[in-house]
Amino acid sequence: MKRIFLIGYMGAGKTTVGKVLSRQLGLSFIDLDHYIEGRYHKTVGQLFAERGEEAFRDVERRMLREVAMFEDVLVSTGGGAPCFFDNMEFMNEAGQTVYLKVSVDELAKRLELCKTTRPVLKGRSGDELRAFIAESLEKREPFYSKASIVFNAEEMMTDQDVQNISQALATLFSTFN
Ligand SMILES: Nc1ncnc2c1ncn2[C@@H]1O[C@H](COP(=O)(O)OP(=O)(O)O)[C@@H](O)[C@H]1O
Numbered sequence: 001m002k003r004i005f006l007i008g009y010m011g012a013g014k015t016t017v018g019k020v021l022s023r024q025l026g027l028s029f030i031d032l033d034h035y036i037e038g039r040y041h042k043t044v045g046q047l048f049a050e051r052g053e054e055a056f057r058d059v060e061r062r063m064l065r066e067v068a069m070f071e072d073v074l075v076s077t078g079g080g081a082p083c084f085f086d087n088m089e090f091m092n093e094a095g096q097t098v099y100l101k102v103s104v105d106e107l108a109k110r111l112e113l114c115k116t117t118r119p120v121l122k123g124r125s126g127d128e129l130r131a132f133i134a135e136s137l138e139k140r141e142p143f144y145s146k147a148s149i150v151f152n153a154e155e156m157m158t159d160q161d162v163q164n165i166s167q168a169l170a171t172l173f174s175t176f177n
């Protein structure tokens, strides 16, 4: 039985890479944000606006435990998920965690283009956006770095990169199973 959690900052590519990697590994794919949106019939933006971040984190915590009941699955989490409650320890016990690591400059570049769907970044741009990313990434890094595998995701993932992650995961699974 395989269960993988992709973690990392907003814009690291968890949703994008997760889809490809799950196919490569023959696993079902779940994006935790999309799962929450389906269960609550609301977007993440609406949940933040209507209930606030604290309530969203509680929903996220519960939905993470729900998807972790599934077997042979790859779960792409939201960027904040590993950094609240004991979620990171929980994921490490439930499966293998893979941190997609990307620099502040690259994240700022990517997120400038797709920040509207991310309530945490609302109203920030340019230097302010970059400074916000730098500060929050520093706080989150200690959680992310508890992952079983840290992968440099600075550049657009090539097929070879996906192969490399798959290979590293296969080695880990053979160690643990
Ligand atoms: N490896 C990558 N290299 C360059 N851009 C990427 C990469 N992965 C994702 N992107 C782009 O970055 C943005 C955020 O990707 P997404 O998969 O939604 O990230 P996350 O789920 O980690 O927040 C998207 O516009 C996507 O096209």
Ligand SMILES: O=C(O)C1=C[C@@H](OP(=O)(O)O)[C@@H](O)[C@H](O)C1
Pocket (backbone or CB within 6 Å): 008, 009, 010, 011, 014, 015, 033, 044, 077, 078, 079, 080, 081, 117, 118, 119, 120
């Ligand atoms: O980092 C965060 O606090 C968040 C990341 C988002 O997911 P992505 O990392 O997929 O953008 C989403 O869960 C929500 O907007 C909050």
Ligand SMILES: [Mg+2]
Pocket (backbone or CB within 6 Å): 014, 015, 016, 031, 033, 076, 077, 078
């Ligand atoms: Mg995502």
